[in-house]
Amino acid sequence: MEIIVAADPEAVGHVAAHRIAQLVRRKPNAVLGVATGSSPVPTYQALEKRVRDGLDVSRVSAFALDEYVGLTEGHPQSYAEVVRRDVTERLGLDPERVHVPKGHAEDVPAACEEYEDAIRSAGGVDLQILGIGSNGHIGFNEPSSSLSGRTRVKTLTPTTRRDNARFFDDDLSKVPTHCITQGIGTILDADVALLVASGEGKADAVAAMAEGPVGAFCPATALQMHRRAVVVVDEAAASKLKNREYYDFVRDNRPIWQL
Ligand code: F6R
Secondary structure, three states, X not given: OXXXXXXXXXXXXXXXXXXXXXXXXXXXXXXXXXOOOOOOHHHHHHHHHHHHOXXXXXXXXXXXXXXXXXXXXXOOOOHHHHHHHHHHHHHOOOHHHEEOOOOOOOOHHHHHHHHXXXXXXXXXXXXXXXXXXXXXXXXXXXXXXXXXXXOEEEEOOHHHXXXXXXXXXXOHHHXXXXXXXXXXXXXXXXXXXXXXXXXXXXXXXXXXXXXXXXXXXXXXXXXXXXXXXXEEEEOOOOOOOOOHHHHHHHHHOOOHHHO
């Protein structure tokens, strides 16, 4: 796991966007996995700037990590809408190439299988952008999730529902109880996993993910098993890392062929 500490959320966004832009330049039809929530917003903003400066994303496809179950189609807080606003429109992606699990489908388990098939048909995800929950979830794989699970329906924890109530007028009763999420097995299939986190509220989860034992109680620890996991965090989110000196040394002494 490569751990890069940047000064603040904006700097996190720049480092992450640089990695994504490098991929898109190398592979113009790259398949991105996209997270919603607050953490990746500075990354999408920094990427938007690169697109304005000429980065061609016309052939890029995207697959969202997750979606609430039970919200009406077009609900402003459905991830389909969040992805449309924060990713598709911001970056000018082709909407036909952007996919979100169908949380409003009549047959939700079938929609989960179709989603896995669609990712496979696209040739798999080249780079998966991730945030981390304060409880260590990635996607909506809550603590105790299978570390080899595929896209399926999950029940949200009280912690996640409370954390996300800010998007639902701070009214817990409006926060859905269920979601569709890519499984950890699905996430680990991505060629590169790029996790971004900022703020003190993520410090415990980041330390557990990077330095704790691998286990379903902190699903993000599964990234320790990923061959190319990159974690970009700000100072506050990095504040509980024990091995910090080494991470900075690695960052400041990247071999020339990796620059
Ligand atoms: C969102 C997702 C979640 C969030 C996590 C952090 O698609 O899969 O895992 O990344 O809950 O959310 P924020 O960034 O809002 O703190």
